[in-house]
Amino acid sequence: DQQVKQNSPSLSVQEGRISILNCDYTNSMFDYFLWYKKYPAEGPTFLISISSIKDKNEDGRFTVFLNKSAKHLSLHIVPSQPGDSAVYFCAASDTNAGNMLTFGGGTRLMVKP
Amino acid sequence: NAGVMQNPRHLVRRRGQEARLRCSPMKGHSHVYWYRQLPEEGLKFMVYLQKENIIDESGMPKERFSAEFPKEGPSILRIQQVVRGDSAAYFCASSPVQVGHTEAFFGQGTRLTVV
Numbered sequence: 001d002q003q004v005k006q007n008s009p010s011l012s013v014q015e016g017r018i019s020i021l022n023c024d025y026t027n028s029m030f031d032y033f034l035w036y037k038k039y040p041a042e043g044p045t046f047l048i049s050i051s052s053i054k055d056k057n058e059d060g061r062f063t064v065f066l067n068k069s070a071k072h073l074s075l076h077i078v079p080s081q082p083g084d085s086a087v088y089f090c091a092a093s094d095t096n097a098g099n100m101l102t103f104g105g106g107t108r109l110m111v112k113p
Numbered sequence: 114n115a116g117v118m119q120n121p122r123h124l125v126r127r128r129g130q131e132a133r134l135r136c137s138p139m140k141g142h143s144h145v146y147w148y149r150q151l152p153e154e155g156l157k158f159m160v161y162l163q164k165e166n167i168i169d170e171s172g173m174p175k176e177r178f179s180a181e182f183p184k185e186g187p188s189i190l191r192i193q194q195v196v197r198g199d200s201a202a203y204f205c206a207s208s209p210v211q212v213g214h215t216e217a218f219f220g221q222g223t224r225l226t227v228v
Contacts, residue, residue, distance in 0.1 A: 006155075034216055043117070043204050043219035044156070089155055098169055099208050099217060100146060103155040 003027045004092050006104035013111050019077040021107050023090030026071060030092040034101065035064060035075045038087045047088075048075070080111045117207050117220035118187075125226045132192040132199070134223045138207030145188045146217060147173075147180060150202045162188055195227045 004025045013019045021035075031052040036044035050057040050064045050073070057064050063076045077084055087108050091101040118137040126132050138145050143164055148156040158172040162182035173180065177195075182188040192199055202224050206217035 004155075036219075041221075041224075043119075043221045046216045046218065049216055091156075098161055099144065099210075099215060100158045100161050100169060100172075101148075101156070101206075101217060102158065103148075105155040 002105075003030075004090055004102050004104040006088075006090055006107050008107050009105070010108040010110070013080045013109065015082055015111055015113050016079045019075075019080045019084065019109055019111065021075040021077075021088050021090070021109065023073045023075075023104050024071060025073075025092050025102075027092070027094070027102070028071070029094040029097070030102070032093045032095045032099075033064070033066060033073050034091045034093075035062075036089045036091060036103075037084075038089060038106070044089060077109075080109075082111050082113050085109055085111050117205055117218050119203075119205050119220035119223050121223060122221060123224050123226070125228060126195045127228055128196060129194050132195050132225055132227075134190040134192075134203050134205075134225070135187040136190070136205030136207075136220060137187040138205075139209075139218055142207035142209050142218075144168075144208045144210070145182050146206045146208070147188075147190050148204045148206065150204065150222075152201070156204060159190075192225075195225070197227050200225055200227045 034049040035047040038044045066073045087106045090104040147159040160173045160180045161169040177193045202222045204222045206219045208217045
């Protein structure tokens, strides 16, 4: 029973263009959502988060959008850079039950120069 | 301010041996989480600990796996009588609060290989 899904295992984008990574969830108790970036042989690095009371959060080139009614969130990276090439994980938590994260399966982003 | 420290980075064990994975949380963080990542999969929650307490171990296998976070020293994830299926990357994360909106910070992981 996958509560958080990233349906695209990989995404290839040209440098300078927009990267859009998608994530769907099923548990309506989730109220906090995060995106992590992961390079091979390293731990996940926190990128950006959003609370369920918001529908958008922006930090530099990264913007996360949340559509609660559709149980869908997305991460936009613009402009994309070759250094953004990594695996991106969407994660969700029910913060009233502790901060355990439920992760999606990840999307491998490749940004071509 | 050092980040989350895990050691060893790589651990090779023969089937039937014990594996001990250590995690020191970030300074000021009293909540520790262990996650496991199998090849080509996302991270799966295993156990959540505070100092001297297991808060939630719903993701941890009932047998052979145990975790602790003593008053002094790092958190330890212990796997007894390892099997090939235990081969994975084990990540520890820490956060400063129990509830509320806060991100968890991850260590670099311990890659366990069972031969």
